[in-house]
Amino acid sequence: MFSDNLKKCRKQKKLTQQNMADKLGITRPAYTAYELGTREPDYKILIGISNILDVSLDYLLKGETDEKHKKVFEEEAKKIINDPDTFIAARDGNVTDEILEAALEIITEQLKEGRKPKK
Incomplete structure (x- = not known):
């Protein structure tokens, strides 16, 4: 669910995976792994993602609106x-x-x- 919500929100903001990686201070392959669901972000990165995409952690993690x-x-x-x-x-x-x-x-x-x- 997280990986799907992450990808959906990123696309709605018209950001590339590289944009996200740059804003988070991580590599593009590391960010891509979050969207693929093969890796989970730590709390610091998760909060950064929430701030960049301007969505709540509840929405990212559970899909709650x-x-x-x-x-x-x-x-x-x-x-x-x-x-x-x-x-x-x-x-x-x-x-x-x-x-x-x-x-x-x-x-x-x-x-x-x-x-x-x-x-």
Whole structure:
């Protein structure tokens, strides 16, 4: 699944295997092995791939769409913003894993948006 998702995302971004290898600081044969499924990247390379292709690790590894996760995190973000009890709990350090994940996703999305050229 990873190798298929990787190849699909690379082609959608109109990048060659050599482009990817250069951006990751690895050889083209090493990158090609990821797409063929004969080799798996380490965490550093995997994160680099995710950043270059602008997709989540969940999508690369499991094929889960960013839209599915985005909706869950948007709901959590709205809960934090609109629910005084949740906001106060977060402010006071009583943070659940869900609130932490939502906050991290919000920050990540904002950083990604900041990297995109303004129209």
